[in-house]
Amino acid sequence: VEFMTLSCVPDPPQAPKSTNRTKNSLLIKWSVPVDNGERIKNYHLEWDSGSLGSTFSLLYTGHHKQYKVLRLQPSHQYQFRVSAENVHGLSDPSFVATFHTQQSVPSTPAPPQLDKSLINALHLSWIKGGSNVIGYTLEKCDGKNEYGFLPEYDGIETKCIVKGLTPNSHYKFRLRCYNGEGTSKWSDVSSFVTCPDIPCPPSRPRVLGCVHAFSCNLAWDPPQSDGGSPVDCYILEIAAHKSMEVAYTGKLLECSLSHLTPGHSYRVRVFCVTCGGRSKPSEILEFRCPPVQPGPCEPPTITHQSKPTSISLEWASPAYNGGSEVTTYKVRYSPSIDSGVCVNLIECHGHNAVISNLKPATSYSFSLQALNCIGAGDWSEWLQVMTAANVPDQPSIPTVSKLGPTMMQLNWEHPSDNGSPITGYLLQFGKDSLLDHQLSFTSLYTLCDLTPNTSYYFSLQAINKVGKSVMSNVGDITTPPGPPSHVTKLQVSEVGSTVMVCWDTPNDRGSPITAYHVFITHGDETNTHILPPDVMSWTFDASQDTIYSIQVGSSNEVGHGELSESIKFELAPAPPVPPILSGIESSTGLKLSWVQTHKKQLLYLLQIKDKHDRFVTIYEGSSCSYRVNRLLPGTTYKFRIRASNNSGPGPFSNEFVISTRNQTSTSIQPPTISEISPTSCSLTW
Known part of the structure; x- marks a missing residue:
């Protein structure tokens, strides 16, 4: 079986070739590709117009298999590609082919440029001369030799480091490039200077004159070597503590430092600056500013609540002690700022003080001053403090405004209440001992029932809410004579x-x-x-x-x-006469009676004569009768009596003789027992 496949677009051609080139033209040729069953009608040639393949544009369309491109630039690169076309369409493009036009002698390059200048070297660079340049020649002239420019570099690189130069020296350079066609002209001459070297440090600074409290004048010598460049400026640094700070920049070899702190030590050093850079620091100079008086203190403060006669103050050290330790503080105070009168001035070595002997309930102004070895600083702002109220002042001795034998009136002036109104008084008054008299708020008091021609003593005390004042001094007054006192011991x-x-x-x-x-x-x-x-x-x-x-x-x-x-x-009555006794007989008793002859009641003493011929009292009382019992019958008894009144006892009466009666019957008396033995006794009767 035989059959035929369908035709299609041609295959991509092979990359085009250049068979002839000049400075301004290129002859481009290509071969016939496989047509894939249909005859090729046209070829399409595209190029980049010398833009290095960024974009392609159509240069030629036709059935020829070559094309000559004219009016091109010498020694320039161009890119080409080709496509075939038949009845079915356009094939894919071929691979890109790159061609160059023939070279020309390079153009004069731009003069070299300085990229970096060093102490002993110069970094130079230049613009690339083109793609056809195959080398560059750099020549140098230092102006010191008789040969002029001498080769320094030859190569394809576009930069060069020129070494072995002298610091801070001028050098001239020129550049040319070359290719296969020949050598370009020399560029314009460029002149460059090497960097100067770092200078040596200046000398150690020295003090001009004397160091003042707030300023100091310093000077120094220039460096022994400036590194090939004159000194542009000097930099002086100063440090009061650790870090250094710039205090002066200038060309002079001396400077004046101001705004220094008295009593502080400073360290200074100097640099010099040239085109070659900044030198190392000089040796350090150390100096100390003399101290001055301290700065003003902050106003003192109260440590405790103010008391009536004293105030406790404390304070901080001044923010600035003048560069010397504060040794003493002075405190001045006055009742008010406007008065301008300094009541007192005290000195303290610490940071606190107790101001005493002040007046109660009074506004005081306090100011503080610090002193060091140089002198005294300014006074601080005033601190105003009000002392607390106190007991009243001691009253004066009351005066006597009215005086009589038995009365007196005392007057007095009200003492200062020390900030708390007086509510009353205590008056002590008396002769041998003073008695208290509580009084309200008054300035007079009347005392009565006094003794004439008698010395009285008195003292006064004022009272307010705070307490009692000190007693006044004791006053005395003698009352005028008066009528005699009443008679005593009558x-x-x-x-x-x-x-x-x-x-x-x-x-x-x-x-x-x-x-x-x-x-x-x-x-x-x-x-x-x-x-x-x-x-x-x-x-x-x-x-x-x-x-x-x-x-x-x-x-x-x-x-x-x-x-x-x-x-x-x-008148006391006379002692009473004795009463007359009478009696009533019985065998064993007698009832004696007598008659009271005096108006007032009398006391009676009745006596009987005993066997020893002595009178014995048998009754004493106010009764006018008395019965005597247990007498012997037929017995004669003798009695006597006397009466007594307030004047005393009267005389005894004559003896009153009376006998008891005989018993009418003989009654045998009970026998008397004696000589009692266990077996016998003796009875008598």
């Missing part, structure tokens, strides 16, 4: 009917007694007797059974004194 004695009244001398109360007045009252009658001052008794005859009332008074130039207490007196 005594009455009697001798029979004569009565004597006597008394003690009363207090004359400052004025001698001029007379005594004796008042004797009996019944409704009163007799007055005026006696001279030297007579201290009075005698008069009194009557029995009469009650007398006796009073004695005295007088002086001031007046009459009080009368003594009244003494009632009555």
Whole structure:
């Protein structure tokens, strides 16, 4: 069986070839590909227009198998590809073929450029001359030799490091490139300078003049070697602690440091800067600024609540001590800032103080000053503090505004209340001992019932809510003379009917007694007797059974004194006469009786005479009868009696003789037993 397959588009042609090339043209040829059953009608040639294959565009369409491309650039690269076309369409393109036009002598390159300048070397580079350049020639001229430019580099690289140069020196360079066609012209001359070397450090700084508290003048010498470049500036660094800080930058070989801190030590060093860089630091100079007075302190503060007469203060060290340790603090204070009067000035070595001897309830202003070895700093701002209220001040001694023998009126000025109103007073008043008198808020007080011609003492104390003041000094005053005091120790004695009244001398109360007045009252009658001052008794005859009332008074130039207490007196009655005894007899007893003859009740003493002829008391009392028992019948007995009153016992009566009756029957008395033995006894009767 025979059959024929269908035709299709041609196969891709082989890559085109260049058979002839010039500087401006290329002859491109390609072979016939497999047509796949249909005759090839046209070929399509595409190129990149020298854009290195970025995009392809149609250059030729036709049935020829070659094409000459004209007006090309010399020594330039071009890319080509070709496709075949039949009735079925266009084949895939062939592989890309790259061709170059013939080279020309390279154009003059750009002058070399400086990439980096070092102390002994220069890093140069240049722009690539083109794809046909096969090498570069770099020449150098230092201006010191007679040969001018000398080769420095020859090679395909576009950069070069020129070594072995002198620091901070000018060098000239030129460049040319070459290819197979020849050598280009020399580029323009480029001139470059090597970097200068790092300079040596300057000399150690030195002090010009003397170091001041806040400033210092320094100077230094230039470096021994500047590294081939003049010094652009000097840099001075200063350090008060650890880190260095730049204090001066300039070209001068001296500088003035200001705003230094007194009493601080500083370290300084100097650098120099050239085109070659910054030198190492110089040797360090150390110096110390002299101290000054301390700075102002913060106002003091109160540590505890203010007291009436003292305030406790504390404070911190000043923020700036002037460069020297603070040795002393001064505290000044005054009642107010506006007064401008410094009440006191105290010195302290610590950070606290107790200001005493202040006035209570008073506003005080305090200011602080610090001192060091140089002197005193400025005063701080004022601190205003109000002291607490206190007990009142000590009152003055009261004055006597009114005075009489038995009264006086005291007046006084109100003392300072020290911030708390006075609520009352305590008045102490008396003769030997002072008694308290609580008073309200007043400035006078009247005392009564005083003793004339007597020294009194008094003291005053003020009271407020805080407490009691100190007692005032003791004042004293003597009352004026007054009438005598009343007569004391009035005594009455009697001798029979004569009565004597006597008394003690009363207090004359400052004025001698001029007379005594004796008042004797009996019944409704009163007799007055005026006696001279030297007579201290009075005698008069009194009557029995009469009650007398006796009073004695005295007088002086001031007046009459009080009368003594009244003494009632009555004459003592005479001792009573003995009563008359009478009796009623019985055989074993007697009943004796007597009659009371006196108005007042009397006491009676009844006695019997015993066998020894002595009177023995058998009764004492106020009864007017008495029965005597256990007497012997037919026996005679003797009795006597006496009466007693307030005046004493009266005389005994005469003996009263009385006998008991005889018994009417003889009765045998019971026998008496004696001499008793176990078996016998003796009886008698």
